[in-house]
Amino acid sequence: MIRIQSLRFTRQDGDKQRVIFDHLDLEVQQGQHCALLGDSGSGKTTLMNLLAGLEPVQSGQIQVGSHQLARMGPDQLARYRRELGIVFQGFQLLPALTVRHNILLPHRLRYGHDRAPRFTRLVSALGLDHLLDRLPDKLSGGEQQRVAVCRALIHEPTLILADEPTGNLDEANSREVVHQLRSLAQAQNATLLMVTHSQELAAQFPSQLELHQQSLHWRQSAREGQRG
Numbered sequence: 001m002i003r004i005q006s007l008r009f010t011r012q013d014g015d016k017q018r019v020i021f022d023h024l025d026l027e028v029q030q031g032q033h034c035a036l037l038g039d040s041g042s043g044k045t046t047l048m049n050l051l052a053g054l055e056p057v058q059s060g061q062i063q064v065g066s067h068q069l070a071r072m073g074p075d076q077l078a079r080y081r082r083e084l085g086i087v088f089q090g091f092q093l094l095p096a097l098t099v100r101h102n103i104l105l106p107h108r109l110r111y112g113h114d115r116a117p118r119f120t121r122l123v124s125a126l127g128l129d130h131l132l133d134r135l136p137d138k139l140s141g142g143e144q145q146r147v148a149v150c151r152a153l154i155h156e157p158t159l160i161l162a163d164e165p166t167g168n169l170d171e172a173n174s175r176e177v178v179h180q181l182r183s184l185a186q187a188q189n190a191t192l193l194m195v196t197h198s199q200e201l202a203a204q205f206p207s208q209l210e211l212h213q214q215s216l217h218w219r220q221s222a223r224e225g226q227r228g
């Protein structure tokens with residue numbers, strides 16, 4: 001569950017404060033899947049970073065499950081981040097680790113060991129079985145993307161934040177990755193927030209949000225009201 005109330009966020013821009021968000025409110029139920037749209041520069045990545053505890057809550061409230069992010073210190077935020085599934089824009093796979101160890105890293109950080117019950121099923125669902133011993137620089141962009149998705153799901157996060165996870169892929173592969181991301185997230189009852197510029201990919205989601213004029217707006221969707 002995500003609840004944002006009266007969020008205001010500014011950035012220093014030369015000698016001025018530039019307002020990125022003002023009076024931003026949002027409520028997303030546990031297990032809900034939302035696409036996040038908005039013009040370039042509207043603040044989509046900033047919002048994801050705020051939800052991940054990577055930017056400070058300057059004013060207003062952000063609650064994720066039982067966590068009130070504004071009240072948490074750096075150590076608590078670091079622990080909180082281990083509970084999240086995050087797919088960054090540039091994947092951020094660790095170059096010195098094989099695919100297997102990249103995927104297992106969040107599980108190890110969260111639980112202290114590599115015996116991830118979901119490993120075999122996720123790896124197979126994402127078609128990564130034959131790539132486990134490779135290093136990331138020996139993978140195609142699409143393969144790296146699937147590794148990043150697998151890594152975001154391995155430790156059973158209750159919230160998945162995906163920032164343009166299909167940036168490198170052609171249309172057919174983008175649809176497939178989003179389909180996998182959604183069905184695997186649904187199987188874990190995880191909340192999923194995915195940034196995309198693609199109207200077509202956004203249409204795969206039951207709920208769509210648009211960042212516009214420093215605030216968030218729900219969009220009408222053909223499948224409005226559906227959950228999951």
Ligand SMILES: Nc1ncnc2c1ncn2[C@@H]1O[C@H](COP(=O)(O)OP(=O)(O)OP(=O)(O)O)[C@@H](O)[C@H]1O
Pocket residue numbers: 011020038039040041042043044045046047
């Ligand atoms: N580290 C930073 N320092 C200063 N300004 C920043 C920083 N990161 C982002 N911005 C500015 O904040 C605003 C929001 O940026 P953000 O990256 O959140 O937008 P976005 O909607 O994700 O854009 P895009 O769709 O192009 O990825 C932009 O005007 C950007 O220039």
